[in-house]
Amino acid sequence: MTMNKLFKALVYDKQVSLSVLDTTQLVNKAIKIHSLSGRSAQLLGELLTVCAYMSGCLKSPKGAVSITVKSGEGSGSASVSGDIDLHIRGYVDGSCRSSLKGGTLTVIKDDGFSRPFVGACEIGGDSVSRIMTDYFHMSEQIPTAVSVGVKLSDDGSCAAAGGVIMQLLPGTSQENMDRAEERMQAFADPAEVIARCGAEGVIRQYFDGEIEQKGLYLLHPDYVCNCSRKKIESVILPLGRDELLAICVEQGAVKVHCHYCNTDYTFDREDVLKLFEENE
Ligand SMILES: [Zn+2]
Structure with missing residues (x-):
């Protein structure tokens, strides 16, 4: 049984969709399979975490999502994909030590029915959180605050990984927008927060009284390759x-x-x- 967690809920008068992820085990699996370390481990881990979130938003049984980043000088890339079963996988190609800034991000979302949605944009920041926040804003036109992170142990394994993502639903009041924005500031280092209190702890400590309990549900993403x-x-x-x-x-x-x-x-x-x- 996987220990990875994706909590989804509505907060702030049901105007903001909240996702809290603990992807520690998933990222450790990726590190092991690909013998990753340092920056590559971090980059792939953060992308896998975002991909777990996006896979959790898929509706169709045939739905799939993939995210690819290419670094500015084109010397390295990382690619992840996931499906509705929250089977997430990915790999790093070449060196991703150089800056991502000036590179490209490509997102392909396939709802399984019509043509896949393809969003591509130039990378303006160096962190996956910043890149994906920009992406949601520019390509999907949905104000979304993304904060994902990976904390590595001295032995190279992943000590904690996860994130907090908040998406404003249409018609969110200015007051609730401000509340969401203010709350997000607590997650500047999300891996540290996950290490300290876990995904449940985030819900309990930071959103107590704000959550619509009936709508709170838990999914279990995992690192799974569908090849055979x-x-x-x-x-x-x-x-x-x-x-x-x-x-x-x-x-x-x-x-x-x-x-x-x-x-x-x-x-x-x-x-x-x-x-x-x-x-x-
Ligand atoms: Zn495979």
Whole structure:
């Protein structure tokens, strides 16, 4: 059972949607799978946390969301994606030590019905919180305050990760806007707050009396890759039998790597022949 938590509730006269996340376990899984450290661990951890939040907002069973950031000099990128089951995954490519400022953010939201919504914008700040706050404001035109963070231990593991996100619903009064804005200031270092009191503690200590209890619910995001040998088979199948056999001759086998979970799938000559027997 996953210990990751995403609390969702309405606060301040039901005019503000509040999300509180504890993604410590999820981020630790990512760090382990990808052997991440320092800035890369932080960056991917924060993106995974935002992705967990956005996945929690999906409505359709086929819904999916992905977020990609590319650094200014184009030397590194990080990509995360999630679905309605709150299965979140991601990877870092190249060096993300350089500044993200001047780079690009791309968000793809697929509601499973119509065409996916694609939002892209230039990155104006260096933190994921700032980047995503800008994104919601500019691309989705929804005033949203995002504060996500990752705190690393001396041994390189994640001590705490999570965040607090508040989104103003249409018609929010000036008074409640001010209250939300003021409250957000308590979460300048969200990982520290999660380390100290956990997601429940945030709800209890910072929103006591403000929450509509009936509407409070809890979701459990987790780091899960949806890849499988069967799925990879359907990806390589269109290349055709001859092409795949040629690769086997040249390289010994057809090798497919899943970036999200760092798994290698290998299909040798026998596997390829069998694959086409099954699919004919
Ligand atoms: Zn995978």
